[in-house]
Amino acid sequence: MIEIALGALITLCLLLTGTCLWLLTNQREHARWQVERDARDALRDQRIKELSKRLDAYLTGSVRMGEELQELRRIVAPLPDKLNQMEQRDPSSLSFTQAARLVGMGASVEDLTQSCGLTQAEAELVSKLHQAQRRKS
Template identity: 25%
Template sequence: MIQPAFILAVLALMLAMVSLLVAWMMWRQSQRKLEAMSRLMRELTRSRDSYRKQLEELQVANIGLGKKMAELTRHLGQLHEQQQELALKDPQSKLYSRAARMVQLGADVEEIMAECEMPRAEAELLLSLHRKQK
């Protein structure tokens, strides 16, 4: 006959083995989760580095655009000054500007000739050019 102490010892041994098996399975599952999280962390780090590089490139491009914009603004100012100087130097341009405005407002050849002291041929040319632009 089997001794009760032996049965208890076998049961305790089996319980210990089952406990060890469950603990090992839980440890293995934790290891898999840790590996998956490590892979995800590496992917996120690569993405972050890529985005950081793109941001740096955009910053460099933005600085370049800012410099170009400042240069263009300066150049536009110079052109505006030159245009004003030319307008002051050439009194005829004032007459042509005025005549062009009159054409836009619907003046006829006679009105343009009278107001701007312009020959008929020039007044007709202005009217003709204005009609072609419409």
């Protein structure tokens, strides 16, 4: 009877030893997975920090660009009025805008050179630009 109990005890010890070895192997495997996961998480966190810095740089650039655009709008806004004033100051010479109006009414290149004081090349350019606009319309 003692022999049976001793055999059962030895079998139980072997089973417990096997279970302990299995648990030890399993624990080491989980520890290795955890180390790999921590490394991936560290890489992800580093990438997030880098992307955050880039985003901050882009946002800063966008803000500066917006400020520059506002400044340009402020500078450019009065230009149409100034251009009209300049065109009206010298009534003896017709502007390119007025030459374009004459071309729209059917004036020839010769008419533009005589009435607007444009060179032959300038008159031809105004005429061709007007023809190109008519084709688009």
